[in-house]
Amino acid sequence: MRTPVTIIGAGLGGLILARVLHLHGIPVTVHEADPSPTARSQGGMLDIHGHSGRLALEAAGLTDEFHGIVLPGRQAIRLLDRNGTVLFERGDDGAGGSPEVQRGELRRILLDALPAGTVRWGRKATGVRALAGGRHEVAFAGGTTAVANLLVGADGAWSRVRALVSDAVPAYVGRSVVETCLHDADTRHPATAKAVGGGTLVALDPDRNGRWLVAHRERGGTLRAYITAPGPRNRFAITQPTGSTGTTGTAGTTVPAGTTAVTTRLAAEYAGWAPELTALITAADTTPVLRPLYDLPAAHRWDRVPGVTLLGDAAHLSVPNGEGANLAMLDGAELGKALAAHPDDVESALATYERALFPRGAEAAAVAGRNPTPQELIAFFTAPTL
Structure with missing residues (x-):
């Protein structure tokens, strides 16, 4: 039997991972702190890039659903100075490479693509600890716990899971x-x-x-x-x-x-x-x-720790530059594919994933944050x- 995967965090990266694992018959459970899918606003618009986010949606088998939520005309760009003078303008002829969607709608199609019960709501992780044999225990608010055979931290900037592999803090x-x-x-x-x-x-x-x-x-x-x-x-x-x-x-x-x-x-x-x-x-x-x-440090990385890894902001947090959500989705897809390609060797799958993850995150961080x-x-x- 394939190793069950426990994901902390039902953001876009965690949900892409869950969907890819589901398509490959790998058992998966997602624990999310929010009490429900509609508990809070999911933010605004996202431009989904062809070299990252769209590849992730293809791996998740959701290309058609994605096209159904694209907002026409939203790739138009205007650059103004402080006086309102137009410095640059580009319309949207529908041929651009980064279609725009609303984050909440994208999250909805990912949630709808998972079997009922995959995401467990109201499960706020408060701590993690290592057990024997590469397993880990996650503690949740309210006193409950879960033991993970394979733990993935998709829990964002203030990841609890990150402490298992790195002492870096934002x-x-x-x-x-x-x-x-x-x-x-x-x-x-x-x-x-x-x-x-x-x-x-x-x-x-x-x-x-x-x-x-x-x-x-x-x-x-x-x-x-x-x-x-x-x-x-x-x-x-x-x-x-x-x-x-x-x-x-x-x-x-x-x-x-x-x-x-x-x-x-x-x-x-x-x-x-x-x-x-x-x-x-x-x-x-x-x-x-x-x-x-x-x-996080632009070159943030860690030594291989059995039974655990990170994706998205938990792994390579940087200031917003249009890549964050796309990169998290690509992380989820690549991790899912690696686990599917090494069904009998989880550690090889994680090592393969992290070898590509580290330079991918560092490259994105290097261009973030400039004025x-x-x-x-x-x-x-x-x-x-x-």
């Missing part, structure tokens, strides 16, 4: 992002909706002072924005981040009482920017979410797509 990179949303923007905020355009807006200060913002057009006229806030982690009087997105190198904290003051302070830092851009801060319809940015110039962004947007 480090704050010196800036945060504040996430906001504007609803029914075409009617209620037409100038901002026009500035964002049909897909993604990037607005930045050519002086490279660390302040820039990104906004995406979602379904139903919603604009979701991420406003960069350079400076100390506790600058908004929040000293301890809680929760984790699991895929983007961020930990999220909903800003509590004093939201108006936080918004005012952030808007002040963007004083002088075009009002259609600052409206993404001042006119938000949702409570802002502060996401301090963290990363680009407009010229660098234009070069990026006009580069050939894969």
Whole structure:
């Protein structure tokens, strides 16, 4: 009988792994801290790359389902300066290499592709310890435990499983992002909706002072924005981040009482920017979410530890750069294929997977976190797509 796999974390990487294992007849259980699939927002738009995310979906046998949730027109790009002047614009003719989907919808098709009961909800891992024979015990909030013959940490930035293989911990990179949303923007905020355009807006200060913002057009006229806030982690009087997105190198904290003051302070830092851009801060319809940015060492790796491995942010956390979710999905697919290719030798499968994982994560981390110039962004947007 093939070795059962225990996955901690039902993010995109963990679910891709579970799906690939299921297709190959390998028993799998996923433990997820959220009490249900709809317990919290899953975030905004994702561009799914041909060299990573789409390959993972092919391995999971979900290409058709993926195409069914692609949002037409969302590959359009606009680059503006702080005054709202268009520096670069590219439409979406449907031929681009990175179709856009909403993260929650992508997660839904992955969950729907697994047998009922595969994901066990409300199972927040609080600790792990090694047992004999390469097995591990996972402790959950509430006092329950599970013993894993093969344990995979897909549990994001603040992974509990990581401690079994590495003493590395995420480090704050010196800036945060504040996430906001504007609803029914075409009617209620037409100038901002026009500035964002049909897909993604990037607005930045050519002086490279660390302040820039990104906004995406979602379904139903919603604009979701991420406003960069350079400076100390506790600058908004929040000293301890809680929760984790699991895929983007961020930990999220909903800003509590004093939201108006936080918004005012952030808007002040963007004083002088075009009002259609600052409206993404001042006119938000949702409570802002502060996401301090963290990363792991770019060359993070570990010696082979029997019976356990990592994927996604647990393995190679870096600041958001468009690769995080795609990389986690590719990790899950590659690990699943390695286990299927070595059904009688789990350690060979894990060694094969990690040999490719380490350079893949290091390469992505090397280009993350830079503060680009407009010229660098234009070069990026006009580069050939894969």
